[in-house]
Amino acid sequence: MYIKKILWAIALIGLAVAAYFAYYVYSAMFEPNTAFNNEKAYIYIPTNATYDEVREQLVPLLKDIDKFDALAERKQYTSNVRAGRYAIKKGMSNNDIINSIRINNIPITVVFNNQESLEKLAGRVSSQIETDSTSLIKAMKDEAFLTQNGFSNYTALGMYLPNSYQFEWNTSAEQFRERMLMEYQRFWTDARITKAKNLNMSQNDVMTLASIxxxxxxxxxxQPRVAGVYVNRLKLGMPLQADPTLKFAAYQLPEYQNTVIKRVLNKHKEIESPYNTYKYAGLPPGLIAMPDISAIEAVLNYEKHNYLYFAADAKRVGYHKFAKTLSQHNANAREYQRYLSSQGIYN
Structure with missing residues (x-):
């Protein structure tokens, strides 16, 4: 009788322990364990991160980090951390959280507009994905990559079409570069390539003119009308005489660093540079900025007309007056110069 009581006591204790263990396992796996009020919280896990680095981000987001640790160890997540951007939803259990940060790497939308240089593009992109600007610049300027794909340091900027793109946050510099090459190649359809050939231009030539x-x-x-003026000049062998190329040439010189040229002067036309389209006929060696897609399309679908000149319109800001003769153009240019002087803009 006494032995039976002992056995019953042991059995009851065993059941109690088993029940507690089952409850602990259940609570560790399936009870909500989030400690934030927003609908979602995001964690960003760097490449080659350790579990401790992940844990550091999770501590302020979870009610009970110890239970999470126990389950993460049991599910072997602690030795299988994966880089990326992950969402934790309010009310998630530890089991749901581990599953989410193991497989649900959420893409982000990378946006860049008309950056003036590869350096500025790299800075813009690096603020949105994991890789740093130094790595991006190195990848963008890699000579072997540029040569293999028909670019040079002068034309490399043209490979990056301003838009918004979906990327994983932990995208490397090389992966970003390869994706942009793919987007560039996708943009250059057979129809667009044919239009470039009809202009007697390469794709790089089109991008260069589009930047101007x-x-x-x-x-x-x-833009199609502006493009038409330049196409007409190229066909006649006339210099492009594009003021933006003079500004670009000037900004490469030490004395023009950290300045803004608001008015192109005769002294700028004397700058010795292959980008000085007043001195040298034809296209400059490469882009002066990242063109919008609308400007690329404007070159490929330029307006056919007889204009050879244009000057900024003083009465319609942002627009231009077009002319077929030099005398008409000079009159338009003088009108705009008077406007600049009236505004106190002399350089």
């Missing part, structure tokens, strides 16, 4: 068109006019409806 874009810097001349941000008005999409006017």
């Amino acid at each position: 068109v874009y810097e001349e006019s941000k008005k999409k409806e006017e």
Whole structure:
């Protein structure tokens, strides 16, 4: 009788322990364990991160980090951390959280507009994904990559079309570069390549001219007409005489660093540079900025007309007056110069 009581006591204790263990396992796995009020919280796990680094981000987000640790160890997550951007939803259990940060790497939308240089592009992109600007610049300027894909340091900027793109946060510099090459190649359809050939231009030539068109006019409806002027000049062998190329050439010189040229002067036309399209006919060696897609399309679908000149319109900011003769153009240019002087803009 006494032995039976002992056995019953042991059995009851065993059941109690088993029940507690079952409850502990259940609570560790399936009870809500989030400590934030927003609908979602995000963690960013760097490449080659350790579990301790992940844990550091989770501590302020969870009610009970110890139970999470126990389950993470049991599910072998502690030795299988994966880089990326992950969402933790309010009310998630530890089991749900581990599953989420193991497989649900959430893409982000990387956006860049008309950056003036590869350096500025790298800075813009590195603020949105894990890789740093130094790594991006190195990848973007890699000579072997550029040569293999038909680019040079002068034309490399043209490979990056301003838009918004989906990327995983932990995208490397090389992965970013390869994706942009793919987008560039996708943009250059057979139809667009044919139009470039009809202009007697390479794809790089089109991008270079588009960069000038874009810097001349941000008005999409006017860009095909501006492009038409430059196409007409190229066909006649006339210098492009594009003011934005003079500014670009000037900004490469020490004396123009950290300055803004608001008015192109005769002294700028004397700058010795292959980008000085007043001195040298034809296209400059490469882009002066990242053109908008509208400017690229404007070159490929330029307006056919007889204009050879244009000057900024003093009465319609952002627009231009077009002319077929030099005398008409000079009159338009004088009108705009008077406007600049009236505004106190002399350089």
